[in-house]
Amino acid sequence: MNLEQKYRALLTEAARRELPNIASIQLCFQTLSLANAIDKDCAALLAPHGLSEGRFVLLFLLDAAPAGLAPNVLAAQAGVTRATVTGLLDGLEREALIKRHADSQDRRALRVVLTPKGKQTAQNVFEQHSRWIAGLFGNLTATEHEQLALLLRKVAGNLETSTQESSS
Template identity: 30%
Template sequence: MNKHERQLSAHIDAESALQENPSDHRSELRLWLRLLTCSNLIETEIRRRLRERFDTTLPRFDLMAQLFRSEDGVLLGELSQRMMVSNGNVTGLVERLVQEGLIERQVSETDRRSVRVRMTPHGHSEFAVMADAHADWIAELLGDLSENDRERLWRRLGDVKRSVRNATMPGEGGKK
Protein backbone atom coordinates (compact mmCIF):
# COMPACT_ATOMS: atom_id res chain seq x y z
CA MET A 1 0.00 0.00 0.00
CA ASN A 2 1.55 3.33 -1.05
CA LYS A 3 1.47 6.55 0.99
CA HIS A 4 -1.58 7.96 -0.77
CA GLU A 5 -3.54 4.72 -0.33
CA ARG A 6 -2.64 4.64 3.39
CA GLN A 7 -3.86 8.23 3.75
CA LEU A 8 -7.06 7.33 1.92
CA SER A 9 -7.57 4.35 4.19
CA ALA A 10 -7.07 6.56 7.23
CA HIS A 11 -9.69 9.02 5.96
CA ILE A 12 -12.16 6.23 5.33
CA ASP A 13 -11.50 4.86 8.82
CA ALA A 14 -11.92 8.32 10.34
CA GLU A 15 -15.26 8.71 8.62
CA SER A 16 -16.34 5.23 9.73
CA ALA A 17 -15.30 5.98 13.31
CA LEU A 18 -17.49 9.08 13.28
CA GLN A 19 -20.45 7.03 12.05
CA GLU A 20 -20.16 4.74 15.07
CA ASN A 21 -20.82 7.66 17.45
CA PRO A 22 -22.29 10.49 15.37
CA SER A 23 -23.55 12.32 18.46
CA ASP A 24 -19.94 12.72 19.65
CA HIS A 25 -19.04 14.83 16.64
CA ARG A 26 -20.29 17.96 15.04
CA SER A 27 -22.09 17.62 11.75
CA GLU A 28 -19.55 19.97 10.14
CA LEU A 29 -16.72 17.54 10.94
CA ARG A 30 -18.67 14.60 9.58
CA LEU A 31 -19.45 16.55 6.40
CA TRP A 32 -15.82 17.56 5.93
CA LEU A 33 -14.65 13.96 6.32
CA ARG A 34 -17.28 12.77 3.84
CA LEU A 35 -16.13 15.37 1.28
CA LEU A 36 -12.51 14.43 1.85
CA THR A 37 -13.23 10.72 1.53
CA CYS A 38 -15.13 11.19 -1.73
CA SER A 39 -12.40 13.39 -3.16
CA ASN A 40 -9.67 10.95 -2.17
CA LEU A 41 -11.53 7.94 -3.57
CA ILE A 42 -11.95 9.66 -6.93
CA GLU A 43 -8.40 11.00 -7.01
CA THR A 44 -6.87 7.61 -6.15
CA GLU A 45 -8.80 5.93 -8.95
CA ILE A 46 -7.92 8.63 -11.50
CA ARG A 47 -4.23 8.40 -10.53
CA ARG A 48 -4.34 4.61 -10.98
CA ARG A 49 -6.03 4.81 -14.37
CA LEU A 50 -3.68 7.54 -15.65
CA ARG A 51 -0.68 5.44 -14.58
CA GLU A 52 -2.01 2.20 -16.06
CA ARG A 53 -3.42 3.52 -19.34
CA PHE A 54 -1.08 6.42 -20.17
CA ASP A 55 1.97 5.85 -17.95
CA THR A 56 1.55 9.37 -16.59
CA THR A 57 0.80 11.11 -13.32
CA LEU A 58 -1.98 13.38 -12.15
CA PRO A 59 0.33 16.42 -11.81
CA ARG A 60 1.47 15.96 -15.43
CA PHE A 61 -2.15 15.62 -16.52
CA ASP A 62 -3.11 18.76 -14.57
CA LEU A 63 -0.26 20.80 -16.09
CA MET A 64 -1.16 19.69 -19.59
CA ALA A 65 -4.83 20.49 -18.91
CA GLN A 66 -3.86 24.07 -18.08
CA LEU A 67 -1.90 24.38 -21.33
CA PHE A 68 -4.52 22.60 -23.43
CA ARG A 69 -6.92 25.49 -22.86
CA SER A 70 -4.42 28.17 -23.81
CA GLU A 71 -3.21 28.39 -27.40
CA ASP A 72 -0.78 31.21 -26.59
CA GLY A 73 0.71 29.31 -23.66
CA VAL A 74 1.03 30.31 -20.03
CA LEU A 75 3.79 32.01 -18.05
CA LEU A 76 5.50 29.64 -15.62
CA GLY A 77 4.57 31.77 -12.60
CA GLU A 78 0.93 31.88 -13.65
CA LEU A 79 0.97 28.12 -14.18
CA SER A 80 2.23 27.63 -10.61
CA GLN A 81 -0.59 29.80 -9.30
CA ARG A 82 -3.25 28.03 -11.33
CA MET A 83 -2.03 24.63 -10.15
CA MET A 84 -1.45 25.88 -6.58
CA VAL A 85 2.07 24.42 -6.44
CA SER A 86 5.55 25.89 -6.14
CA ASN A 87 7.51 27.23 -9.10
CA GLY A 88 10.04 24.45 -8.49
CA ASN A 89 7.41 21.74 -8.88
CA VAL A 90 6.20 23.25 -12.14
CA THR A 91 9.73 23.71 -13.47
CA GLY A 92 10.52 20.01 -12.97
CA LEU A 93 7.32 18.91 -14.67
CA VAL A 94 7.88 21.33 -17.53
CA GLU A 95 11.43 20.08 -18.07
CA ARG A 96 10.29 16.45 -18.39
CA LEU A 97 7.41 17.34 -20.72
CA VAL A 98 9.74 19.44 -22.91
CA GLN A 99 12.15 16.49 -23.15
CA GLU A 100 9.26 14.30 -24.30
CA GLY A 101 8.24 16.82 -26.97
CA LEU A 102 4.81 17.43 -25.43
CA ILE A 103 5.34 21.09 -24.57
CA GLU A 104 7.77 23.86 -25.53
CA ARG A 105 9.28 26.79 -23.69
CA GLN A 106 9.56 30.32 -25.05
CA VAL A 107 11.76 32.89 -23.35
CA SER A 108 10.48 36.46 -23.62
CA GLU A 109 12.59 38.69 -25.86
CA THR A 110 11.97 41.68 -23.58
CA ASP A 111 12.41 39.94 -20.20
CA ARG A 112 14.72 36.91 -20.20
CA ARG A 113 13.35 35.86 -16.79
CA SER A 114 9.86 35.45 -18.24
CA VAL A 115 9.21 31.99 -19.68
CA ARG A 116 6.02 30.97 -21.43
CA VAL A 117 5.17 27.32 -22.03
CA ARG A 118 2.68 25.88 -24.47
CA MET A 119 1.73 22.55 -25.94
CA THR A 120 3.29 21.23 -29.08
CA PRO A 121 0.94 19.78 -31.71
CA HIS A 122 2.10 16.31 -30.57
CA GLY A 123 1.32 17.21 -26.92
CA HIS A 124 -2.06 18.59 -27.90
CA SER A 125 -3.10 15.38 -29.68
CA GLU A 126 -1.70 13.17 -26.88
CA PHE A 127 -3.53 15.14 -24.22
CA ALA A 128 -6.82 15.15 -26.14
CA VAL A 129 -6.88 11.35 -25.89
CA MET A 130 -6.14 11.50 -22.14
CA ALA A 131 -8.77 14.20 -21.56
CA ASP A 132 -11.44 12.14 -23.31
CA ALA A 133 -10.57 9.10 -21.21
CA HIS A 134 -10.54 11.23 -18.05
CA ALA A 135 -14.01 12.60 -18.82
CA ASP A 136 -15.29 9.06 -19.38
CA TRP A 137 -13.77 7.89 -16.08
CA ILE A 138 -15.40 10.71 -14.14
CA ALA A 139 -18.74 9.95 -15.79
CA GLU A 140 -18.32 6.29 -14.81
CA LEU A 141 -17.36 7.09 -11.20
CA LEU A 142 -20.35 9.41 -10.75
CA GLY A 143 -22.65 7.34 -12.93
CA ASP A 144 -24.80 6.00 -10.11
CA LEU A 145 -26.10 9.52 -9.49
CA SER A 146 -29.00 10.74 -11.60
CA GLU A 147 -28.62 13.93 -13.63
CA ASN A 148 -30.96 15.63 -11.18
CA ASP A 149 -28.88 14.44 -8.20
CA ARG A 150 -25.65 15.63 -9.83
CA GLU A 151 -27.16 19.05 -10.49
CA ARG A 152 -28.44 19.39 -6.92
CA LEU A 153 -25.11 18.26 -5.50
CA TRP A 154 -23.25 20.72 -7.74
CA ARG A 155 -25.42 23.58 -6.44
CA ARG A 156 -25.05 22.49 -2.81
CA LEU A 157 -21.26 22.20 -3.17
CA GLY A 158 -21.36 25.75 -4.52
CA ASP A 159 -22.92 26.70 -1.20
CA VAL A 160 -20.09 24.88 0.62
CA LYS A 161 -17.51 26.73 -1.48
CA ARG A 162 -19.17 30.06 -0.65
CA SER A 163 -19.25 29.22 3.05
CA VAL A 164 -15.54 28.38 3.09
CA ARG A 165 -14.67 31.54 1.18
CA ASN A 166 -16.79 33.65 3.52
CA ALA A 167 -14.96 32.19 6.50
CA THR A 168 -11.47 32.56 5.05
CA MET A 169 -11.37 35.69 2.91
CA PRO A 170 -11.39 38.82 5.06
CA GLY A 171 -12.67 41.96 3.39
CA GLU A 172 -14.40 39.99 0.65
CA GLY A 173 -17.61 39.18 2.44
CA GLY A 174 -15.88 36.91 4.93
CA LYS A 175 -16.40 36.96 8.67
CA LYS A 176 -12.73 37.33 9.62
Protein backbone atom coordinates in the same frame (compact mmCIF):
# COMPACT_ATOMS: atom_id res chain seq x y z
CA MET B 1 -20.28 3.75 1.14
CA ASN B 2 -17.11 2.46 2.75
CA LEU B 3 -15.37 4.87 5.05
CA GLU B 4 -11.59 4.79 5.20
CA GLN B 5 -10.33 3.02 8.31
CA LYS B 6 -9.12 6.22 9.96
CA TYR B 7 -12.58 7.77 9.62
CA ARG B 8 -14.28 4.65 10.96
CA ALA B 9 -11.99 4.82 14.01
CA LEU B 10 -12.70 8.52 14.54
CA LEU B 11 -16.44 7.98 14.13
CA THR B 12 -16.39 5.14 16.65
CA GLU B 13 -14.54 7.35 19.13
CA ALA B 14 -16.93 10.27 18.52
CA ALA B 15 -19.87 7.95 19.25
CA ARG B 16 -18.14 6.60 22.38
CA ARG B 17 -17.70 10.17 23.62
CA GLU B 18 -21.33 10.87 22.74
CA LEU B 19 -20.42 13.91 20.67
CA PRO B 20 -23.34 15.82 19.20
CA ASN B 21 -24.07 15.71 15.48
CA ILE B 22 -22.61 12.26 14.78
CA ALA B 23 -24.58 12.24 11.53
CA SER B 24 -22.80 15.41 10.37
CA ILE B 25 -19.43 13.96 11.35
CA GLN B 26 -20.25 10.83 9.35
CA LEU B 27 -21.24 12.91 6.29
CA CYS B 28 -17.95 14.78 6.49
CA PHE B 29 -16.01 11.51 6.65
CA GLN B 30 -18.04 10.08 3.75
CA THR B 31 -17.20 13.16 1.69
CA LEU B 32 -13.50 12.89 2.55
CA SER B 33 -13.47 9.16 1.77
CA LEU B 34 -15.16 9.79 -1.59
CA ALA B 35 -12.72 12.58 -2.46
CA ASN B 36 -9.78 10.33 -1.60
CA ALA B 37 -11.23 7.50 -3.71
CA ILE B 38 -11.68 9.87 -6.65
CA ASP B 39 -8.08 11.10 -6.25
CA LYS B 40 -6.78 7.51 -6.22
CA ASP B 41 -8.77 6.56 -9.33
CA CYS B 42 -7.61 9.73 -11.07
CA ALA B 43 -3.98 8.95 -10.29
CA ALA B 44 -4.43 5.37 -11.53
CA LEU B 45 -5.91 6.60 -14.82
CA LEU B 46 -3.16 9.16 -15.40
CA ALA B 47 -0.22 6.94 -14.39
CA PRO B 48 -0.10 4.83 -17.62
CA HIS B 49 0.41 8.09 -19.52
CA GLY B 50 3.27 9.12 -17.23
CA LEU B 51 1.14 11.91 -15.80
CA SER B 52 0.36 13.17 -12.34
CA GLU B 53 -2.58 15.48 -11.71
CA GLY B 54 -0.20 18.45 -11.82
CA ARG B 55 1.27 17.43 -15.17
CA PHE B 56 -2.24 16.77 -16.50
CA VAL B 57 -3.36 20.28 -15.52
CA LEU B 58 -0.38 21.84 -17.33
CA LEU B 59 -1.09 19.80 -20.47
CA PHE B 60 -4.70 20.93 -20.34
CA LEU B 61 -3.70 24.60 -20.01
CA LEU B 62 -1.09 24.35 -22.76
CA ASP B 63 -3.49 22.57 -25.09
CA ALA B 64 -5.82 25.55 -24.77
CA ALA B 65 -2.98 27.96 -25.65
CA PRO B 66 -1.49 26.97 -29.03
CA ALA B 67 0.94 29.92 -28.92
CA GLY B 68 2.22 28.65 -25.58
CA LEU B 69 2.38 30.21 -22.14
CA ALA B 70 5.06 31.63 -19.91
CA PRO B 71 5.93 29.48 -16.87
CA ASN B 72 4.73 32.20 -14.47
CA VAL B 73 1.37 32.31 -16.27
CA LEU B 74 1.11 28.52 -16.05
CA ALA B 75 1.86 28.71 -12.32
CA ALA B 76 -0.84 31.34 -11.78
CA GLN B 77 -3.44 29.49 -13.84
CA ALA B 78 -2.67 26.14 -12.20
CA GLY B 79 -2.63 27.69 -8.73
CA VAL B 80 0.84 26.45 -7.86
CA THR B 81 4.20 28.06 -7.17
CA ARG B 82 6.73 28.83 -9.87
CA ALA B 83 9.06 26.27 -8.32
CA THR B 84 6.36 23.60 -8.60
CA VAL B 85 5.72 24.52 -12.24
CA THR B 86 9.45 24.28 -12.98
CA GLY B 87 9.54 20.74 -11.61
CA LEU B 88 6.42 19.72 -13.52
CA LEU B 89 7.77 21.24 -16.73
CA ASP B 90 11.10 19.46 -16.27
CA GLY B 91 9.25 16.14 -16.16
CA LEU B 92 7.06 16.96 -19.15
CA GLU B 93 10.13 18.04 -21.11
CA ARG B 94 11.98 14.79 -20.26
CA GLU B 95 8.98 12.91 -21.68
CA ALA B 96 9.15 15.12 -24.83
CA LEU B 97 5.60 16.41 -24.19
CA ILE B 98 6.55 20.08 -24.05
CA LYS B 99 9.23 22.35 -25.38
CA ARG B 100 10.56 25.57 -23.86
CA HIS B 101 11.83 28.31 -26.10
CA ALA B 102 12.58 32.02 -25.97
CA ASP B 103 9.56 34.28 -26.34
CA SER B 104 9.56 35.97 -29.74
CA GLN B 105 8.56 39.30 -28.15
CA ASP B 106 11.01 39.15 -25.23
CA ARG B 107 14.02 36.90 -25.69
CA ARG B 108 14.65 36.97 -21.91
CA ALA B 109 11.29 35.30 -21.31
CA LEU B 110 10.39 31.66 -21.87
CA ARG B 111 7.41 30.24 -23.69
CA VAL B 112 6.20 26.68 -23.15
CA VAL B 113 4.39 24.83 -25.94
CA LEU B 114 3.18 21.29 -26.45
CA THR B 115 5.15 19.09 -28.80
CA PRO B 116 3.20 16.99 -31.32
CA LYS B 117 3.58 14.05 -28.89
CA GLY B 118 2.31 16.29 -26.07
CA LYS B 119 -0.68 17.41 -28.12
CA GLN B 120 -1.57 13.80 -28.97
CA THR B 121 -1.18 12.71 -25.34
CA ALA B 122 -3.29 15.63 -24.18
CA GLN B 123 -6.10 14.79 -26.59
CA ASN B 124 -6.08 11.10 -25.66
CA VAL B 125 -6.00 11.75 -21.92
CA PHE B 126 -8.63 14.53 -22.03
CA GLU B 127 -11.05 12.27 -23.86
CA GLN B 128 -10.52 9.40 -21.41
CA HIS B 129 -10.59 11.72 -18.39
CA SER B 130 -13.78 13.45 -19.53
CA ARG B 131 -15.56 10.11 -19.94
CA TRP B 132 -14.36 9.01 -16.51
CA ILE B 133 -15.52 12.20 -14.79
CA ALA B 134 -18.87 12.11 -16.57
CA GLY B 135 -19.27 8.48 -15.48
CA LEU B 136 -18.78 9.39 -11.82
CA PHE B 137 -21.98 11.43 -11.88
CA GLY B 138 -23.61 9.73 -14.86
CA ASN B 139 -26.32 7.97 -12.89
CA LEU B 140 -27.58 11.22 -11.33
CA THR B 141 -30.57 12.92 -12.87
CA ALA B 142 -30.41 16.59 -13.81
CA THR B 143 -32.41 17.38 -10.67
CA GLU B 144 -29.98 15.38 -8.54
CA HIS B 145 -27.05 17.23 -10.13
CA GLU B 146 -28.66 20.53 -9.14
CA GLN B 147 -29.44 19.27 -5.63
CA LEU B 148 -25.91 18.02 -5.08
CA ALA B 149 -24.43 21.27 -6.37
CA LEU B 150 -26.70 23.25 -4.05
CA LEU B 151 -25.80 21.08 -1.05
CA LEU B 152 -22.08 21.34 -1.78
CA ARG B 153 -22.36 25.15 -2.03
CA LYS B 154 -24.16 25.22 1.33
CA VAL B 155 -21.45 23.17 3.01
CA ALA B 156 -18.75 25.31 1.36
CA GLY B 157 -20.52 28.40 2.70
CA ASN B 158 -20.42 26.90 6.19
CA LEU B 159 -16.70 26.28 5.78
CA GLU B 160 -16.10 29.88 4.69
CA THR B 161 -18.14 31.18 7.63
CA SER B 162 -16.31 29.01 10.17
CA THR B 163 -12.93 30.02 8.70
CA GLN B 164 -13.82 33.71 8.96
CA GLU B 165 -15.07 33.28 12.54
CA SER B 166 -11.95 31.42 13.66
CA SER B 167 -9.65 34.07 12.19
CA SER B 168 -11.54 36.91 13.93
